[in-house]
Amino acid sequence: MKIKKILAGLMAMTLLMTGSMGGTGIGSVFAETAEAGGLIESYKCGTPEAYPVAFLVLDENEAQLGDGISPAVDEEITGTVFVPKSVTDYGDFEEVRVYAVKAIGDYAFSGCGSLEKVQFEGEVALSSHAFDGLPETTVFETSSRETKKALLHYGIEPSRIHYTGVRTNYVAFGDSIAAGYALPGYKHGTPNDDRFPTPEGAFVRNLGEMLNAQEGLALTSNQAVSGWTSEQLLKALQSGEYAGLLKDADVVTVTIGSNDLLGPFIKIVEEAIDDNFSKKVSELEFLSAEAAEGRSSDAWLRERQNSLVTEIANTLSQLNETLKDNPELLAGCENFREKTQPAILNTLHEQAPEAEIYWNTLYNPFYGEKVDLSQLFPELARQLPMIFKQFEAIDLSADGAYYIEKMNQAFLQNTEGYHSVDIYEEFNHPDLTNVEIKNIDGKLCLNFDPHPNLEGHQLITDLYTPVIQKTYTSDDPAPDLSAEKAITGFKLGENAGTIDKDVYKITVKVPWNTDLSRQTAVFEASEGAEVRVGEALQISGHTVNDFTEPVDYTVIAEDLTSQIYEVTVEMENLAAVTEAGAGTLNRDGGGSVKTGMAGSHNAAAIFTVLFILLAGGIGYMWCIKGYGKK
Numbered sequence: 001m002k003i004k005k006i007l008a009g010l011m012a013m014t015l016l017m018t019g020s021m022g023g024t025g026i027g028s029v030f031a032e033t034a035e036a037g038g039l040i041e042s043y044k045c046g047t048p049e050a051y052p053v054a055f056l057v058l059d060e061n062e063a064q065l066g067d068g069i070s071p072a073v074d075e076e077i078t079g080t081v082f083v084p085k086s087v088t089d090y091g092d093f094e095e096v097r098v099y100a101v102k103a104i105g106d107y108a109f110s111g112c113g114s115l116e117k118v119q120f121e122g123e124v125a126l127s128s129h130a131f132d133g134l135p136e137t138t139v140f141e142t143s144s145r146e147t148k149k150a151l152l153h154y155g156i157e158p159s160r161i162h163y164t165g166v167r168t169n170y171v172a173f174g175d176s177i178a179a180g181y182a183l184p185g186y187k188h189g190t191p192n193d194d195r196f197p198t199p200e201g202a203f204v205r206n207l208g209e210m211l212n213a214q215e216g217l218a219l220t221s222n223q224a225v226s227g228w229t230s231e232q233l234l235k236a237l238q239s240g241e242y243a244g245l246l247k248d249a250d251v252v253t254v255t256i257g258s259n260d261l262l263g264p265f266i267k268i269v270e271e272a273i274d275d276n277f278s279k280k281v282s283e284l285e286f287l288s289a290e291a292a293e294g295r296s297s298d299a300w301l302r303e304r305q306n307s308l309v310t311e312i313a314n315t316l317s318q319l320n321e322t323l324k325d326n327p328e329l330l331a332g333c334e335n336f337r338e339k340t341q342p343a344i345l346n347t348l349h350e351q352a353p354e355a356e357i358y359w360n361t362l363y364n365p366f367y368g369e370k371v372d373l374s375q376l377f378p379e380l381a382r383q384l385p386m387i388f389k390q391f392e393a394i395d396l397s398a399d400g401a402y403y404i405e406k407m408n409q410a411f412l413q414n415t416e417g418y419h420s421v422d423i424y425e426e427f428n429h430p431d432l433t434n435v436e437i438k439n440i441d442g443k444l445c446l447n448f449d450p451h452p453n454l455e456g457h458q459l460i461t462d463l464y465t466p467v468i469q470k471t472y473t474s475d476d477p478a479p480d481l482s483a484e485k486a487i488t489g490f491k492l493g494e495n496a497g498t499i500d501k502d503v504y505k506i507t508v509k510v511p512w513n514t515d516l517s518r519q520t521a522v523f524e525a526s527e528g529a530e531v532r533v534g535e536a537l538q539i540s541g542h543t544v545n546d547f548t549e550p551v552d553y554t555v556i557a558e559d560l561t562s563q564i565y566e567v568t569v570e571m572e573n574l575a576a577v578t579e580a581g582a583g584t585l586n587r588d589g590g591g592s593v594k595t596g597m598a599g600s601h602n603a604a605a606i607f608t609v610l611f612i613l614l615a616g617g618i619g620y621m622w623c624i625k626g627y628g629k630k
Contacts, residue, residue, distance in 0.1 A: 034057045034097070038057045040056075041054060042087050042088075043197065044197050046079070046119075053065070055072070055087050056068070057099060061099060061244065063087055064103035064104065065083055065101065065104045066106070067105060070110070071112070072105065072109070074112075078114040079116055081112075081117070081118050082119045083101060083120045084221075086100050086101060086122070086221065090194055090195035092191055092192065093191050093192050094227040096194075097241070098242060103124055103126070104126050104127060105127050106129040106130060112133050113135055114135070115134055116137075116138065117138065118141070120143070120144060121142075121219055123147050124144075130154070141163075142161070143165060143217060148161055148480075148481055152481075164217050165477025165479065167215045167218065167250075168217070168218035169250045170207065170211055171221045172204040173255070174224040174253070175228045175229075176224070176226035177224075177255050177258060178202075178224035179204075179222070179224040180199040180204070180457070182451040183200075183201055183457065184454075185200050186202075198220075202457055203452075207464055207465070208220030210461070210465055210468075211474075215472075215474040216474060216477065221245055223242060228256065229256070229257075229263070230256045230336055230341065230344065231340055233340075240351075246348070246352035246355070249352040250354065250355055250356070251468065252355045252358070253357075253464070254344065254359040257336050257407060258362055260332045261362070264329060265399075265403060266450065269323075269394070269396070269448060272316075272322070273315070273394070277315055281377070281444045282443050283308060284308040284312065284380075285377060286442075288384055288387075309390060313392070316392045317392050323394075329403050330406070332407075336407060336410055337407070337409055337410035337413055341414050342414050345357070345416075356468075358467060358468065359419075359420060360422070361423055362407050362424065363424055364397065365427075365450030366399075366400040370394060370437070371394035371396065371446075372393035373391045376437070376438070396437075408424055419468075419471050426463060432453065433452055433456055435449060481557070482529075483558075484529060485529050485556065485557035486525065486555065487506065487525050487553060488525065489524035490521060490567065492510055492520075493519075495509060497567070504564060504565045505567075506553075506568070507569075510570070510571055516546070517548055520542065522541045526555065526557065528558040529555050529558065531553055533551060552566055
């Protein structure tokens, strides 16, 4: 059964049980993050939205592509499948878990007979049937040297494997602003649409594309979670949730803190100026029009009109009072400045010691916005000037600026260990967010959505870019797997071998009485290469071999190509040693030793020669004496 059909059936059943996709609905499908043995559906693998890719949770930190039994990728996919370094499991709103992708399970691509390309971001192990079902034309791209090795070991032809080293690992943290919430491509109708790819135009996506274009291959991991406060980010970081991602991070951006302040700020405003408030204003306008045209002089109508005026005036007055030096809002500013921002920075430095960290200030989404009924209903205000004088204006622009500037004091106090990107002043222009306060056909329409629109995201991009360009330079990526497979030095004891590079033969000459059955070679080989004798891995200066017969040393390059070197050990003969003892050790001739003799070998040889000469002399004298007696 196709993956999309399984998921569609599960979603349909959930909708039948819960009704429309409102507060619960489809959310119950994703209500909790998966436990070990559970499956995650990922929408960030380059496949169409209708065809999510399945990952199996192995433990609290790791996952693999597929469950090892059924396909992880739908058979309908014909283009490219992207296997990320990590996969994020999105449960309900604000609930996430991150798992490092460590393996490709058996039959993960079963049925994918038309798949063109598989891209691997991180290092993965390959099960023996990982690629069953793929055509021989499928191309593999990876930014991991170890994954390329695994692909070669699996038996994939080298011509089908393409490696490009990563210059920048970019990790973004934040709230809904960094997630791209409210942009045209964000909404998908689930309780947490962060599960889908970052929408086009979002500043995190823009920065990733900028790094990729200017520095070379950049991998972007957007870990923003809509709704998160700085406390929630701190808790997740301190739990080690992102430690695996951060250890390789080169660039980290942080956009957090808005929900510490703007969340409660907007809640206060929305609870006061809600739909009921708008209805009261509309009703007042209607009744005032009736009275102005003399269509009604009913006492109840006048009483109702006066009541509405009082209720509206009181609401506005109380709201202004609540927003003035609000203890909850001031406490949020202080907590961010004194506690969470310093703690987040410390944790990021511990877990991403090589990264450049960037954190932008907060902007005022309400710049230039007021709830001023006199401006919103100008005709009515002219007709009823005395009434409208009772209605205080709510200056959201000024109130927002008051608290946001206090929040941004954190960036003046906590200045070490990161690059501050100031977006506050540049955002003090209209039409950069989704906030709208309008009178539409006599109805007060209030949209307090503080998120940046496309123009706002582009402005954030433009403010980040020069700061990153001035402070970050990527390092050269790890090179492709080497094809070098040479033995460049070889010794047995003090006896250096002669290497014939043309025929890949090594000859070592040793003293005539050397035990060749147990010799330890000291050798040098190409960097990254592996050396084996048969199946046995050779460790220079440690591995013992029998050299009574020639020994084949196989040098395996990083790219798994190999070269065999035949090592032959020659022992000096006794005649050569005897001749050397007679005073010809250093002359040119068949008895000389290229590598030399030293230490105990020299002493033993000299002692042996002297012994032979002495024995010969004694024998000669004995013979002379014997002949004399006759």
